[in-house]
Amino acid sequence: MKKKTTIYDIAEKLGITAATVSRALNNNSKISETTKKLVLKTAVEMNYEQNKLALALKSGKSYNVGVVVPRIDMNFFGSIIRAIEDELAPKGYHIIICQTHGDESKENESIDTLLNAQVDGILISSSNKEIEPFNRVLAKNIPLVFFDRKKTMKGVSSVVIDDFEGGYNATLHLIKQGYTRIAHLSGNRSIEIYKNRYLGYKQALIDNGLEFNEDYVIQTSSDRISGSNSLKSLLKLNPAPNAIFSASDLAALGAIQELKLKHIKVPNEFAVVGFSNEPFTKFMELSISTVDQSPLEMGKIAAQVFLEQVASTTDEKIEKNIVLPTELIIRKSSALVD
């Protein structure tokens, strides 16, 4: 086991002090050219590498940033993290990943353990109802940025998409395509993103003189089975809807598969629009219209907001609440064009 060489090793070899070595390596205070070159050369020879841990302890900056998401193997979060890493790595930051699996206690644990690890900031898509854990982050004066899902707190920034607009535009699109009985597959509306998608849907109906029918709104989870079950219930209504705006792509997929089984033609007889622009929506033979959430943009901006916060020297906290526009992507499931 080779022990790592430290500045003390270099100092000893050269018969000087660690302080001098440090200064030489940092090219900092006044050092004679001679010793500087000598130290640099020796450092290379001895295969010296700075111990960032010691530096972090001394300076109070770890250059680690915690990123907390429900699951990293969901394309949406993977893309966000990709963008965060791409943005922060060049600035010398490392990304520490924590998964919560949507579990509140795991999320709290993650926050604690990240604080212990002395991260310089936390970027999080929170599944949490409480705000107490976040107060602890703020108490330590550690930058906190919410993305995807937001919590309204003083001094905390957030980057989210305009879910209302997304729901509105998707529904408006269906209306313009001539569909008049538009149903909505919603998620749990105690979660803000689903509530807003729902509100956007509702508003679009109202703005266009269509009746809002409570029966046409089904609260369901984001998977295929739920989507196909929801479709079955909807078809039992009289009159049955002839279009769906789904708050999730997977539920939309389930609905489409069920329509196919029932030999209902999409989009001629029935149209479907999803939400999230998951990769599969594009690849399907019957490609699925959907609302893009620009995860790369979201991650990039979340990272930038964090960087601004650490760069800020003033005592007052920066509070930015950024809302990204959504993009409606029209595909075969809701239009006769591609």
Next chain:
Amino acid sequence: MKKKTTIYDIAEKLGITAATVSRALNNNSKISETTKKLVLKTAVEMNYEQNKLALALKSGKSYNVGVVVPRIDMNFFGSIIRAIEDELAPKGYHIIICQTHGDESKENESIDTLLNAQVDGILISSSNKEIEPFNRVLAKNIPLVFFDRKKTMKGVSSVVIDDFEGGYNATLHLIKQGYTRIAHLSGNRSIEIYKNRYLGYKQALIDNGLEFNEDYVIQTSSDRISGSNSLKSLLKLNPAPNAIFSASDLAALGAIQELKLKHIKVPNEFAVVGFSNEPFTKFMELSISTVDQSPLEMGKIAAQVFLEQVASTTDEKIEKNIVLPTELIIRKSSALVD
């Protein structure tokens, strides 16, 4: 800005020494019940949290593990990382993510910066041709585990799938379904995984008395366009193939889309099998047969191998080379059943 409370703060408040506080908190040496309880109580009151950085510096263990992948937003790598995190988080380890985008110099950078950050281990899917950077990791006696893509080095463990078997079984399946002119869309065969899939394909043909035809093998990249272009070339051959084993799902998808354009019926007239079991292969209306690489299993085992290495007290390095079996998933693109 509240400063964090340290054991010194607690010590001062109680009129004792930091050493005593440390012992009380660690429930370690002999401490009177009285002081122990007092310290614990005060620690809670003062909102004390251990600074892992100081601990890491002292102990030489950071409890951080670096994971290096080409891109985290690819489902395969996302799943692997998910499993690694799930496995290591309960043991107190944090996962630091680095993306290389398949770039060799970025990969080397990542390794350097992880070493600087004093990680306790590195798990990597390497795009690197050289082994010098890995020698530096070994020189520091830091556990190194390759996954997905392997490098043969002394004292280094690896977890990969049996690409040969995967290619063999996929091809065998096509043969058994009665297809006789089976082509292969290969990746860059200087990369071992693609070479082995190719060799498996070839061997299956030979073992079953089918002629191996060099013209039926096309080296292509892993995207849809390449897949559809490859199909076009293949159809120009005489005799044209009537089945494809593709080393990538995306190329398989491209081929299938091209077949559809040409009104060639899948699987009746032409069968396709992909590789990787990307989520979309399952969701397609015409679902795509593929070879599953069990990323969750791979990540879990890679993590376990790492844990074994850190747990090992002996000086000799553990070297495990684990090869996971693949699973052929038969779907509509290659069989008249689902």
Next chain:
DNA sequence: TATATTTGCGTAATCGATTGCATAATGTGA
């Protein structure tokens, strides 16, 4: 009562790098 043992806690070193202050070496000007 005197000695031996245990118990509880303080002292100080350590991990590796940085940095304000002090000091030695060198140079400058009169």
Next chain:
DNA sequence: TCACATTATGCAATCGATTACGCAAATATA
């Protein structure tokens, strides 16, 4: 040649926690 400015370097504290060592008090034993 002496006083002073400049420059290069050393000394020692610091970040926060752990731990070997040792001392004193409390307790046990003879």
